[in-house]
Amino acid sequence: MRLTDSDLNDMPSRERATLVNSLSGFKSANLIGTANTKGQSNLAIMSSVVHLGSHPPLLALVIRPGGEERHTLDNILSTQHFSINHVSTSMIEAAHQTAARYPRDTCEFEATGLTPQWWTGFSAPVVAQANVKLAMVLRDHQELTINGTHLVIGEVVQLELPDESLNADGSLDLLSTDTVALAGLDAYHRGDLLKRMAYAKPELPPRTLDTAGVSDEP
Amino acid sequence: MRLTDSDLNDMPSRERATLVNSLSGFKSANLIGTANTKGQSNLAIMSSVVHLGSHPPLLALVIRPGGEERHTLDNILSTQHFSINHVSTSMIEAAHQTAARYPRDTCEFEATGLTPQWWTGFSAPVVAQANVKLAMVLRDHQELTINGTHLVIGEVVQLELPDESLNADGSLDLLSTDTVALAGLDAYHRGDLLKRMAYAKPELPPRTLDTAGVSDEP
Secondary structure, eight states: OEEEHHHHHHSOHHHHHHHHTTTTOSEEOEEEEEEOTTOOEEEEEESOOEEEEETTEEEEEEEOSSTTHHHHHHHHHHHSEEEEEEOBGGGHHHHHHTTSOOOTTSOHHHHHTOOEEOOTTOOSOEETTOSSEEEEEEEEEEEOTTTSOEEEEEEEEEEEOOGGGBBTTSOBOTTTTTBEEEETTTEEEEEEEEEEEOOOOTTSOOOEEOGGGOOBOO | OEEEHHHHHHSOHHHHHHHHTTTTOSEEOEEEEEEOTTOOEEEEEESOOEEEEETTEEEEEEEOSSTTHHHHHHHHHHHSEEEEEEOBGGGHHHHHHTTSOOOTTSOHHHHHTOOEEOOTTOOSOEETTOSSEEEEEEEEEEEOTTTSOEEEEEEEEEEEOOGGGBBTTSOBOTTTTTBEEEETTTEEEEEEEEEEEOOOOTTSOOOEEOGGGOOBOO
């Protein structure tokens, strides 16, 4: 079917939000850990983490200023620190539940059964249960005038991952880390590796790497 | 294992890029179709499409100004139009091959065997083989000072998707559209639906929707 901008505009608000949230394809599912200046922690699921550059290692995050996400934004701006934690299959229910509109003084860790972990010198909690944990320092922030969302840019200053998930070429095996992908607002998927491709060059036909031959780092 | 920013900084450049590109979790895999003012088309795979808002329906895209992606950026700024096309399982080789550094006058459609389709009133080609095709109009653009990447914001003005992929609640079934997810720079995955969750509310324990009961729109 073909839909126009008028068709989208005429849809009921919830359906439109659900559809448009599905249009970009699969999304990352991450728990963003923060704390306010008193050390009260907050945890929020977000699907908007995007790679910005690898040197320095920068990730960006789109935050909606309304709703539950505003506590996260306030905390990041106050402390300059936040954590990014991959949602794994066993954490889906708890991770999704962080999206509920809890009052500001309710800790989503307690409410959902996840465990905060505090790293030395870092003022945001990471999620103990997550297999991939990133400690991020705020490097840039702006409100996007087009719709009032906030673009938050952070640098990875420390990370923890399972030894066996890091391949020799530097890639992270997201099946081994049990990381899930999100479709739309609420559909959690596990990934099935179809193929790894060789570096693309104009003179060569596409090649598939022997995925079985990708070795783990010791 | 725990890695610090110094560890990342000391890694060989290719390995660091590979690792940092894996840190955000699963990423969308989309082909961005553009044309220059003479109608010469360009196609580039990108994993940086991110949801920005649903009313108006806005998606953002991070583009690196160097390398192959610069043709895409030039074309978007010239014509204000671009298409976003989901990479599906049968298109992986061709889609990945668009990342090769072809000369500016080489058409990635011809080089990779994908077929451009032209929609009335829209100056960028969409990919005929894609199951989900979005026609986008540029709404905002800026160079991010932190690392010189470009943030391109577009509005969905028209889209095409398979009738059977649109659920009654507005969500798109990304298994039915055969959409793939990308891990790192080159690992293409199919999604396996684990669960759909109900809208999260503070007073309720997490609930799983009966995914088998989600009906398709007629």
